[in-house]
Amino acid sequence: MLASGGRDEAGIGHTGYLNNESSATAAIAKLRRAVGHEVGADPDIFDWTMPGIADPTVSGDPGRYADEPSPQERAAHAAITLFAMHQQSIHETSMHTDGNVSLGRAVGRMACGNFNENGIRRRFDKLQTANSWKELTGHARSLISLLKRERIALNYGLLAQDLLSLRADRTRANAVRTRWGRDFQSAYRRAQAEDQRTDD
Known part of the structure; x- marks a missing residue:
C-alpha cells in the first residue's frame, strides 16, 4: 500500500508513493x-512498523519481551525500513513484489x-553468517543499495520471515541459507542463459 496505494484499515484510500x-513520500x-x-x-514510524492490533505473530510473547523488541518486531522493522531505502526516488515501479523473489533470487540475478560479482557474493555470504541484528541489517543494507541501483525488486514479506529465521535456531537458519543458495544459483543460471540468447 505504501508504494502503490490502496485502502488502509480505516477504509481511507491512498494513492501511494508511485503516484507522489x-x-x-x-x-x-x-x-x-x-x-x-x-x-x-524512531517512534514516528510505528504506524508502519507496528501492527494496529495485538498480533502475536508480529509482537511475539508480550510477557517474554515486555521491555525489549521481539525478534518478530526486529524483523518487521528491518524489512520495512530496508524497503523504504530500496524504493526511495523510484517512482516508476514498486521495489516490493508479491512474487516468490527471495533475497537469494534477487541477488543471484544481480550477480x-x-x-562486482565477487564483492556481491562476499556481502551475501557475510549477511547469512551475521552474529547480530545490527550486523545482519548492515549487510542487508549494502545488498539492497545494489539491488536499488539495478532496479531489482524482492518480496519484503518473505525477507522479514527469512531474517527472523536466520536469527532463530540453527535448523531454521540453515533452511533459509539452503533455500537462498538454491534461489541464487537458479536465478544466476537463468540470467546467464538469457544473456547467451541475447548474444546469439
Whole structure:
C-alpha cells in the first residue's frame, strides 16, 4: 500500500508513493532514515512498523519481551525500513513484489554478469553468517543499495520471515541459507542463459 496505494484499515484510500502521494513520500523518507536503528529509536514510524492490533505473530510473547523488541518486531522493522531505502526516488515501479523473489533470487540475478560479482557474493555470504541484528541489517543494507541501483525488486514479506529465521535456531537458519543458495544459483543460471540468447 505504501508504494502503490490502496485502502488502509480505516477504509481511507491512498494513492501511494508511485503516484507522489505526500503522506507516502513523507513515510518513505522517515522509514529510510531509520534503517539500521534500534526498534523504538524512531517512534514516528510505528504506524508502519507496528501492527494496529495485538498480533502475536508480529509482537511475539508480550510477557517474554515486555521491555525489549521481539525478534518478530526486529524483523518487521528491518524489512520495512530496508524497503523504504530500496524504493526511495523510484517512482516508476514498486521495489516490493508479491512474487516468490527471495533475497537469494534477487541477488543471484544481480550477480550474473556484474563487474562486482565477487564483492556481491562476499556481502551475501557475510549477511547469512551475521552474529547480530545490527550486523545482519548492515549487510542487508549494502545488498539492497545494489539491488536499488539495478532496479531489482524482492518480496519484503518473505525477507522479514527469512531474517527472523536466520536469527532463530540453527535448523531454521540453515533452511533459509539452503533455500537462498538454491534461489541464487537458479536465478544466476537463468540470467546467464538469457544473456547467451541475447548474444546469439
